[in-house]
Amino acid sequence: MDLGTDRKALAAAGTTVILWASAFVGIRSAGAHFAPGALALGRLASGSVALLAVLLIRREGLPKREAWPGIVTSGVLWFGGYMVVLNWGEQLLDAGTAAMLVNVGPILVALLGGWLLREGFPRRLLAGLAVSFAGAVVVGLSMSGRGDAPLLGVLLCLVAAITYAAGVVSQKPALKHASALQVTTFGCLVGTVACLPFSGQLVADLADAPAPATLSMLYLGVFPTALAFTTWAYALARTTAGRMGSTTYAVPAIVVVMSWAVLGEVPAWLSLAGGVLCLAGVAVSRARRKREPVLT
Numbered sequence: 001m002d003l004g005t006d007r008k009a010l011a012a013a014g015t016t017v018i019l020w021a022s023a024f025v026g027i028r029s030a031g032a033h034f035a036p037g038a039l040a041l042g043r044l045a046s047g048s049v050a051l052l053a054v055l056l057i058r059r060e061g062l063p064k065r066e067a068w069p070g071i072v073t074s075g076v077l078w079f080g081g082y083m084v085v086l087n088w089g090e091q092l093l094d095a096g097t098a099a100m101l102v103n104v105g106p107i108l109v110a111l112l113g114g115w116l117l118r119e120g121f122p123r124r125l126l127a128g129l130a131v132s133f134a135g136a137v138v139v140g141l142s143m144s145g146r147g148d149a150p151l152l153g154v155l156l157c158l159v160a161a162i163t164y165a166a167g168v169v170s171q172k173p174a175l176k177h178a179s180a181l182q183v184t185t186f187g188c189l190v191g192t193v194a195c196l197p198f199s200g201q202l203v204a205d206l207a208d209a210p211a212p213a214t215l216s217m218l219y220l221g222v223f224p225t226a227l228a229f230t231t232w233a234y235a236l237a238r239t240t241a242g243r244m245g246s247t248t249y250a251v252p253a254i255v256v257v258m259s260w261a262v263l264g265e266v267p268a269w270l271s272l273a274g275g276v277l278c279l280a281g282v283a284v285s286r287a288r289r290k291r292e293p294v295l296t
Helices: 007-030 036-058 065-090 095-102 105-116 123-144 151-174 180-194 196-208 211-236 241-263 269-286
Strands: none
Touching: 007 065, 007 095, 007 211, 007 241, 036 065, 036 180, 036 196, 036 211, 065 095, 065 151, 065 180, 095 151, 095 241, 105 151, 105 241, 123 241, 123 269, 151 180, 151 211, 180 196, 180 211, 241 269
């Protein structure tokens, strides 16, 4: 099944994109009062509580044994590692630049999915990725006038892109043996356990953080994590990892608008042009002919 023919999956992917875009802004806001690891742990813990509540209400229980390798791998790399390094990177870079750098991830997803999951390399997907990547570069160039991004921040966001891609590819096989809710819930729990070493820092930061920062952390846990990761898994189970990865190229454009509205970062016309290219690339990657050639 494909996103283009499944309206529920398309709506789920759209929900994920919007909420993940808001996460970049939320991290910038809460990151001023929480250390990277503490913010990741607080976000994952609150997301786990919300997910467990829904799992118990739906009585879905534990995933099958075959799903656990993918759940554990995505939990450690994506829920845990990704969130820590992204939080750290966003303390050094603005939200728009961080979003652009992290969104080289879909290129890695498409390549890993085509190779490890044998999804192939549809030409329209590759063309869409190229257009979207060009748009992401334009967005990044438009941000460069605000000061040189620290090298460490750039490297951290690229590491986040790698962990994101590895998490997506490892999660895809798990969805053959477990529901989207199960994969998300237990992946989030694994990430929470992986971040437990930051417990002391979280307690200390909670004591000093103002209420709005704590609320931002809880928002990150319930919406961009619990809800958005579940809608992502739902859509991922119904299409390829490469095609799902390409949809997140809309995120930088949305982040630019959100950061302007919430953080007061006014986007330049070049940022808007890059955002249009990002969305155009998503459209190209989703379009399919009846007999779409695949490069294998």
